[in-house]
Amino acid sequence: MKKKEKKKSPQQIRQEELHLKNCYLKRIKAMMGIMGDESAYELLGPKGVDWLHSLRLRPVKLVSPADPKRKVTNHDLDIMNDQLNRYLRNSFVEIGPEKKQVSHYDFYCFTETLYLFLRNVNKDHCLNPQAFKEKLPAFNNDYMESRVEALSKLDDHIDTLAWLYSESTRHNVRIEPEPKKESTSPFDRSAFYNNYIVYFEKPETELLEIDGHKRTVFQVGLYKNNTLIRIALTPEQLGMTGILQQLLLKVYIQTHAIDRIKERIGIYFMGTSYIEIINAILTQKPYRADDGGFLFPYSYLNKRLGYLKANVIGDKIIIRTFLFLTNNGTPEGKKLATMLRVQKEDKKYLGIDKLSTFINSDIETNENLKQIFTQAGCSSLFEMKKHMNKKPDHAIQCANYLSQYLGLKR
Numbered sequence: 083m084k085k086k087e088k089k090k091s092p093q094q095i096r097q098e099e100l101h102l103k104n105c106y107l108k109r110i111k112a113m114m115g116i117m118g119d120e121s122a123y124e125l126l127g128p129k130g131v132d133w134l135h136s137l138r139l140r141p142v143k144l145v146s147p148a149d150p151k152r153k154v155t156n157h158d159l160d161i162m163n164d165q166l167n168r169y170l171r172n173s174f175v176e177i178g179p180e181k182k183q184v185s186h187y188d189f190y191c192f193t194e195t196l197y198l199f200l201r202n203v204n205k206d207h208c209l210n211p212q213a214f215k216e217k218l219p220a221f222n223n224d225y226m227e228s229r230v231e232a233l234s235k236l237d238d239h240i241d242t243l244a245w246l247y248s249e250s251t252r253h254n255v256r257i258e259p260e261p262k263k264e265s266t267s268p269f270d271r272s273a274f275y276n277n278y279i280v281y282f283e284k285p286e287t288e289l290l291e292i293d294g295h296k297r298t299v300f301q302v303g304l305y306k307n308n309t310l311i312r313i314a315l316t317p318e319q320l321g322m323t324g325i326l327q328q329l330l331l332k333v334y335i336q337t338h339a340i341d342r343i344k345e346r347i348g349i350y351f352m353g354t355s356y357i358e359i360i361n362a363i364l365t366q367k368p369y370r371a372d373d374g375g376f377l378f379p380y381s382y383l384n385k386r387l388g389y390l391k392a393n394v395i396g397d398k399i400i401i402r403t404f405l406f407l408t409n410n411g412t413p414e415g416k417k418l419a420t421m422l423r424v425q426k427e428d429k430k431y432l433g434i435d436k437l438s439t440f441i442n443s444d445i446e447t448n449e450n451l452k453q454i455f456t457q458a459g460c461s462s463l464f465e466m467k468k469h470m471n472k473k474p475d476h477a478i479q480c481a482n483y484l485s486q487y488l489g490l491k492r
Contacts, residue, residue: 103135106135106138107131107134107135109188109191109192110123110134110138110192110195110196111123113184113188113192113193113196114196114217114218116177116182116184116193116220117177117178117193117196117218117219117220117221118178118217118218118219118220118221119217119218121217122214122217122218125208125209125210125213125214125217126207126208126209126214127207127208127209129206129207130203130207130208130209133199133207134195134199134207137195137198137199137274138191138195138274139190139191139194139195139198139274139275139276140191140274140275140276140277141167141170141187141190141191141276142166142170142187142190142236142276142277142278143163143275143276143277143278144159144162144163144166144243144257144277144278144279144280145159145260145277145278145279145280146159146279146280147279147280147281152281152282154280154281154282158247158280159280161247162243162247162280165243165246166239166240166243167187169186169239169242169243170185170186170187170190170236170239171185171186171187172185173185173186173235173239174186175189175228175231175232175235176228177193177220177225177228178219178220178222178224178225179220179224182220186232186235186236186239189232190232190236190276194229196218196221197221197225197229200214200215200218200221203215237307240257240278241257241305241306241307243255243257244256244257244304244305244306245304245356245357245360246356246357248304248305248356249340249356250285250300250302250335250340250356250359251285251300251335251337251340252284252285253282253283253284253285254282254283254284254285254303254304254305254310255280255281255282255283255305256280256281256282256283256305256308256310257278257279257280257281257305257308258278258279258281258308259277259278259279260275260277260278260279283305283310285300285301285303286300286301286303287299287300287301288301288334288398290395290398290400292395292400292402297336298336298337299334299335299336299398299400300334300335300336300337301313301332301333301334302333302334302335302359302360302363302401304356304360312332313332313333313360313363313364314330314331314332314333315330315331315333315363315399316328316329316330316331317329317331317394320368320376320394320399321367321368321370322394329397330397331394331397331398331399332397332398332399333363333392333398333399333401334398334399334400334401335359335400335401336400336401336402336403338402338403339390339391339401339402339403339404340355340404342403342404342405343355343380343404345436346388346404346406346409346435346436346437347387347388347404347406347436347437348436348437348438358380358381358382359380359390359401361381362378362379362380362381362390363378363390363401366378366379366380366381367379368392369389369413371391371411372411373393374393375391375392375393375394375402376391376392376393376394376399377389377390377391377392377405377411377412378390378392378401380404381462382466383466383469385462385463385465385466386407386459386462387406387407387437387462387463387466388404388405388406388407388409388412389404389405389407389412390403390404391403391404391405391411406435406436406437407459407460407462407463408429408434408435408458408460408463409426409429409435410425410426410429413459414458414459414460415429417457417458417459418454418455418458418460421454421457421458422454422488424488428487432484432487433480434484437463437466439478439480440463440464440466440467441466441467442477442478443477443478443479443480443481444477444478444479444480444481445464445480445481445484446464446467447477447481448481448482448484448485450485450490451481451484451485451488451490452464454490
């Protein structure tokens with residue numbers, strides 16, 4: 083049973099609040115040093131210090147909509163906020179003529195608070211406002227360029243989060259700034275919160291007859307700058323000829339394709355699968371499949387892992403399945419079938435139709451096997467192991483059996 087927390091006394095609460103205030107003021111003083119001279123802090127009287135603390139901007143935070151029907155779980159918000167904080171702490175903006183680097187997290191919390199204070203400082207809150215401004219020269223005209231750059235980068239981070247946590251057959255994530263509400267209360271501090279509201283929007287669907295069966299397909303799209311962009315290609319982009327080369331073909335995907343990504347790529351990259359689907363469609367030149375359809379190369383960190391198999395049906399491109407790099411129907415799979423005389427059943431039995439086998443096994447230690455897979459165009463499967471931090475003593479010992487089964491030892 084979880085131990086019940088002891089209720090804090092008013093004195094303990096005040097001590098904690100004072101400690102947090104002192105920590106904040108220490109950070110804001112350090113930021114003054116970056117922007118010019120820490121001694122600017124000494125020009126603030128007690129009122130100025132309190133006013134500066136009251137003006138503090140809160141960290142950028144993702145929150146749930148007020149509408150309970152559209153509520154986003156705390157679990158999802160915690161994960162997304164953790165990711166956003168990593169983005170902000172690990173990206174930087176250059177400030178002032180000396181090009182001093184400040185993390186975007188510190189920029190929004192401390193630099194922007196100082197900027198807000200500087201714009202409104204007067205003799206009531208500062209012993210010498212003019213001297214205070216002169217001690218922070220980095221807030222000159224060049225600062226606006228840095229500010230625009232930082233705010234633009236925040237938009238990029240927000241868009242990346244929306245794409246990262248969208249799932250093509252479940253929801254598209256939309257993130258927008260929380261509107262500022264007018265208030266006459268002197269105790270209302272909402273104007274100093276950098277909150278963004280997260281919405282999980284259901285994707286648009288259609289019911290199509292495919293191969294004699296009714297199938298639900300989901301339109302592929304993503305939100306950028308709070309606007310839904312529906313992905314579409316032209317026949318010309320697919321390499322098709324005819325009089326309708328500029329006709330827009332909207333892109334849809336079946337659940338079957340997502341299930342095959344989960345099955346064949348596994349848990350390793352499911353957090354980025356939607357981004358990789360978008361990249362495959364928009365940036366990769368498709369191959370023609372044996373049935374007249376199209377194969378869009380699907381990669382992660384520029385390492386090819388397989389193909390999205392798609393067909394044109396009416397005025398739509400339907401992504402129907404995902405083929406792992408070694409599967410039948412891919413260029414690499416065909417080469418393997420020729421070189422090793424293996425068919426679909428053999429690949430499935432040997433486990434070479436899934437990324438996990440190449441990540442967790444000792445296949446690459448067998449030079450003969452590795453050479454054959456490399457010649458077939460599958461070297462990227464071995465290269466992915468570098469990103470998995472797998473130790474050699476954890477590898478599944480299957481190289482010798484594979485070599486014997488395929489007749490490579492004769």
